[in-house]
Amino acid sequence: xxxxxxxxxxxxxxxxxxxxxxxxxxxxxxxxxxxxxxxxxxxxxxxxxxxxxxxxxxxxxxxxxxxxxxxxxxxxxxxxxxxxxxxxxxxxxxxxxxxxxxxxxxxxx
Amino acid sequence: xxxxxxxxxxxxxxxxxxxxxxxxxxxxxxxxxxxxxxxxxxxxxxxxxxxxxxxxxxxxxxxxxxxxxxxxxxxxxxxxxxxxxxxxxxxxxxxxxxxxxxxxxxxxxxxxxxxxxxxx
Numbered sequence: 001x002x003x004x005x006x007x008x009x010x011x012x013x014x015x016x017x018x019x020x021x022x023x024x025x026x027x028x029x030x031x032x033x034x035x036x037x038x039x040x041x042x043x044x045x046x047x048x049x050x051x052x053x054x055x056x057x058x059x060x061x062x063x064x065x066x067x068x069x070x071x072x073x074x075x076x077x078x079x080x081x082x083x084x085x086x087x088x089x090x091x092x093x094x095x096x097x098x099x100x101x102x103x104x105x106x107x108x109x
Numbered sequence: 110x111x112x113x114x115x116x117x118x119x120x121x122x123x124x125x126x127x128x129x130x131x132x133x134x135x136x137x138x139x140x141x142x143x144x145x146x147x148x149x150x151x152x153x154x155x156x157x158x159x160x161x162x163x164x165x166x167x168x169x170x171x172x173x174x175x176x177x178x179x180x181x182x183x184x185x186x187x188x189x190x191x192x193x194x195x196x197x198x199x200x201x202x203x204x205x206x207x208x209x210x211x212x213x214x215x216x217x218x219x220x221x222x223x224x225x226x227x228x229x
Contacts, residue, residue, distance in 0.1 A: 001170075032212040037154075044203055044222050045154065050215035088154055092207065092214040097169040100154040 002026055002091050006101035012109040015079050021104045023072040023089035033093025036065055036074045039086045039103075048087075049074060084108050111136040113220035115204045117189075121227045127191040131204030131220050132184065138162055142207035143187040144216060145178060147200040150224075155200075159207055160187055194227045201225075 003026040013019055023034070031052040037045035047056040049065035052072055062077045076083055089101040117129035131143070145157040158168035160178045168176050177190045191198060204220040 033209075033214045035215040037216075044219040045216075046219070047215050047217050050217075051212040054212070056215070056217065090154075090156075090216070092216065093209055096156070096159070096167040097171075098156045100156065103153045 001097050002029060002094075002099055004089055004091060004099055004101040006087075006089060006104045008104060009102070010105045010107065012107050013079055014109045015081055017079050019076045019079060019106065021074045021087055021089075021106075023067075023074070023101050025070045025072070025091060028069045029072075029091045030093055031068045031072075033091050034065075034067070034072050035090045035092055037088045037090065038083075039088065041085075045088065079106075081108075111206065111218045113204050113206065113218055115202075115220035115223055117202075117223055117225070119223060119225055121194050121225065122229055123195050123227060124193055125227075127194050127198065127202075127225055127227075128188065129202055129204070129223055129225070130186055130188045132186045133206070134185070136206075138182060138185045140208075140210075142167075142209065143178075143180065144205045144207045145189045146203045146205060146216070147198075148203070148222075149200045157189065157191075157202075194225075196227050199225065199227045 005024045007022045034052040036049040039045040053065045064075045092098045112134040115131040139162045142159040144159040160166045175192045180187045201222045203222045205216040206218040
């Protein structure tokens, strides 16, 4: 199983700021298999990014993804109030199980 | 628009079996991996397993001895059964559609989730 480690665990920021969340894999991951999800309280996760850098349908362009090999990141260029939520990375390709990172909580400062 | 609607029992006693079902509306049922994920309250996401329209399954090794995922293509539905539950199986359970093709690997549509509580 590929272990994904996200950092930081919690971020306290203000609207308008820029944020980058890291996802480090225990072994190399094909970038086409790396996805990011957003989850708000009481809701199911929502796909944000697939293939490490491709925005899902309807996702604002302030969300961006990048990276390769074992290091990936999610960047939000200017935080909006609705962006404060939990974020998870996932490797979804190769051999199962298809693990998730432990999550990063983005909270309002 | 693709929608996944899930249902099942929400309160179980230890040693009972968990059963959840998920119906898929809109889009094709073929060519996807129909997936179950769970999330203990306040914790992270755990991939449980998946099935395709042909009935081919993959399971998380941590649950494999207790899990069965099945599919009914005539109804565009798939189901989860988890045997011998304990309090550690208390979680929100989600169904989702998985796509692994040409750089689009992701779980792109999710059900609304069901809280399953195991308590004596």
